[in-house]
Amino acid sequence: MVVFGVSTGALVVFALIGVALVLFVSEVIPNDVTAIGIVVALAALEPWTGVGARGAISGFANTATVTIVAMYMLSAGIGQTGLVQRLGIRLAGFARGSETRALAATIGTTGPIAGFINNTPVVAVFIPMITDLAKESGVSPSKLLLPLSYAAILGGTLTLIGTSTNLLASEFTATLLDRGPIGMFEFTGLGVVVLAVGLAYLMTVGRWLTPARIPADADLVEEFGLExxxxxxxxxxxxxxxxxxxxxxxxxxxxxxxxxxxxxxxxxxxxxxxxxxxxxxxxxxxxxxxxxxxxxxxxxxxxxxxxxxVTEETFADAPSADRLGRAVVPETSAYVGETLSEARLATFHGMQVLAIRREGELIRTGLHEVELAAGDLLLVQTTPESTEYFADGDDLFVLDEDALDRLEASDSDGGKGVDAVPPLSPKTPVAVAIMGGVVGLAAFDVLPIVIAALGGVFAMIVTGCLSSADAYDAVSWNVIFLLAGVIPLGLAMEETGGAALIAETLVATATILPLVAVLLLFSVVTGLLANVITPVATIVLMIPVAVDAAARLDASGFSFLLVVTFASATSFMTPVGYQTNLMVYGPGGYRFTDFLRVGAPLQFLLAVVTTLGVVWIWGL
Structure with a gap:
């Protein structure tokens, strides 16, 4: 049956996508739960969607999904070496006293690291040190934390394993185009250009646009208005x-x-x-x-x-171990949606929540009845034991306020004091060698990336670099379920002709626009979607459309695919567009509009740079 030139199947799939978009944006239910609902709906509506039970769950067996699971585990193995922590502390010590040096060191280090390991733990380690560094330098932490997140996002464009969207794009390349998967460093040249342009923006225009929301000299009591x-x-x-x-x-x-x-x-x-x-x-x-x-x-x-x-020093100077600190609620937290009464942080962990910063607003009364949300920044009275407990999981990112103090203690006594910077793990060389081996095997096409990554996980576990329990705990399973749930949507769009219909509409713009402008339009539309419905969902929806449009325009399908890939991986305009944005949202005291003000010019600048770069390197 066809209605206004659109098949019933395509209408059903569009309706599912519409419902999914509303749920993704409103977050009435968690995004991973929405993704599970998509799987069920696609299979239940098979006569119209063309996707049976096997196809609906195909996302769980997708090589990109399995690779991402393995990369989470490999990143955890590297994280346990202590390399990232020591690097962050050393950088903070080097950049102390200069805003320019602090900004350059922060973004210049975070970007390259994010090209090879998961950027979430990198940003989690850097946030407290950058905050402390900013205050000691007389600079608002807000001036450094947003660039920190943006640099981590930019770094994801450097390699195939930089982001989950890159891995998904590689899978689509193998299935939709007449060529093999994307190579480990195939688009690194363009990624370096994107990173360089992005960092230059953050050092100049972005630096001017980024607001100073939190006073440089405010202690935690003042920062949360608890006087x-x-x-x-x-x-x-x-x-x-x-x-x-x-x-x-x-x-x-x-x-x-x-x-x-x-x-x-x-x-x-x-x-x-x-x-x-x-x-x-x-x-x-x-x-x-x-x-x-x-x-x-x-x-x-x-x-x-x-x-x-009462000030922050009231707790810091106490002979007891309690102190004031800050904790970020990540998207992966089991506490999301629970009230503080239900979470029972004080009962089980000796952690008392004194205030909550949410979307630029402070909540200081009625805390027990407040439902925690992803991105909340908590002012907590905590202990070293509770801080250590949460460091081993992903329910709360408790910011280590004493990192720079430990660095000074280490420097003053040759690194031998009890409060010194922890030494590197003896397994560090082994873990680094394993990670290098994974990258090398995939880069030289000795093994597919999914097999190389799984082999790396196996090697890390059997050599004692990572325990199996820590490996499973390192995976953000909500992201994996989101990924596996939305992948079949792309299949349904192909099966029902929905992708072709959208592509036909966008191709119509070629009658008034040059081909390079159509390519730029795809970059802009993809970037806007990624800021609202997550990069993973965006790339699944947009790549089939882009490849179909390229075929209709007799253009390079790979060029259109790459533009969509880069656009979905660089979402700067909202705090929900990328997890690292959400992580700095509270600690920086930002408002939603701050991301729009600083991120929108960067988003459109990179859309132009990426489009021109793709045309220059791969052609149209």
Missing amino acids: EYLTTVRVPAGSPAVGLGLGELDDRTESPVTPLQLRRNGEAFLAVETDQRLQAGDVLVVNGAREAVNRFLKRQGLDRVPRGE
């Missing part, structure tokens, strides 16, 4: 609170006031961990709105301490 929420109180003789444990005190408190720290005779105790009972003369640091604290004081018979100002 009016943290109060120091004393327990006088005769107070009904004398003899109570802090947990009992909290339970007896009707108003939302949370004790954080108990101080007694020069000692400090973390409120969520101590079993100390209150005595006359004890001093408490509590968190709550002024009106709530006043009611709390009256109910418990406590006194406010005159000039008892």
